[in-house]
Amino acid sequence: MNDILQIISNTLEQRKAVDSEKSYVASLYQKGLNKILEKVGEEATEVILAARDAEVSGEKNELVHEVADLWFHTMVTLSYLNVDFNDVLAELAKRHK
Amino acid sequence: MNDILQIISNTLEQRKAVDSEKSYVASLYQKGLNKILEKVGEEATEVILAARDAEVSGEKNELVHEVADLWFHTMVTLSYLNVDFNDVLAELAKRHK
Amino acid sequence: MNDILQIISNTLEQRKAVDSEKSYVASLYQKGLNKILEKVGEEATEVILAARDAEVSGEKNELVHEVADLWFHTMVTLSYLNVDFNDVLAELAKRHK
């Protein structure tokens, strides 16, 4: 299952050659970095709110969805800037192994 | 290398039993959810600024560091709320496979 | 011109009695605090991006618009929670006079 990040990364790379009307990611690439970063900011806020909700309700689904959204849009950011997400995993490995 | 997320998750779980003076994560757990979420907000902002810098300079290291910080603190959030990060990967797999 | 904040505050109070289909603010109130705070997070991100753009371009209009949006949505937050924005001005006066 861990390979899902690699699968997403490959898909993001392929979207660079796709018509922006046929793909959400291609449309984000076409709008440019600010639009992608607005999504990162939005999703970070939604993680914060969902975490506060989860602490009260014990219900975790919304939080899982919002963290998935946030990680996905950080991967779009990396892909847009031609940075390999494996460099992030390598940085985490350097710190935590 | 993908297993690094599982290694971090295991480490975060172990930190719950550690003296808050002896571990950064244990001190975050002890301060509570708001302090953890402040870090998520801070790191999201730093990702946004580092992405803008990387677009201009072509230098990627700072962005890699900030995304690592952001992913790490979202994992602290999940761990604090007893949510398995594998649920996030499963959600991403459901959407993108 | 400074009285614009008081005018906005009065308008926000009046919107509490208005049909949510007839007013943007009334619809925000009806959706609840999370939706209002999502707007605060979004607008903060847009201020950050517009400030970075303004530094490069020297063009200030977008930044002025985004700060106006951010201040407005913090006033909606205060109004929703029945906090007088004058308490914020009083706190600033206490610190800076």
Next chain:
Amino acid sequence: MNDILQIISNTLEQRKAVDSEKSYVASLYQKGLNKILEKVGEEATEVILAARDAEVSGEKNELVHEVADLWFHTMVTLSYLNVDFNDVLAELAKRHK
């Protein structure tokens, strides 16, 4: 009391000529726009968390403090970029009067 924003704006302008070791604002100016915008992001997150706390507790002081911090750091942003905060009030007046 509304004049407090003008007083702050004047003070921020004067800080541009002050030694960065003798003033918090002068030190922010010296560190540059990214550091100022990190503060905007931090304070926006703290407003969001304080608003959620205020909704539960009914206690408003923390929210008032955090909104004051956020407005102050947006004014530092404007001042750093030589944008008059009165342009923001004028924009709000145009929309809401």
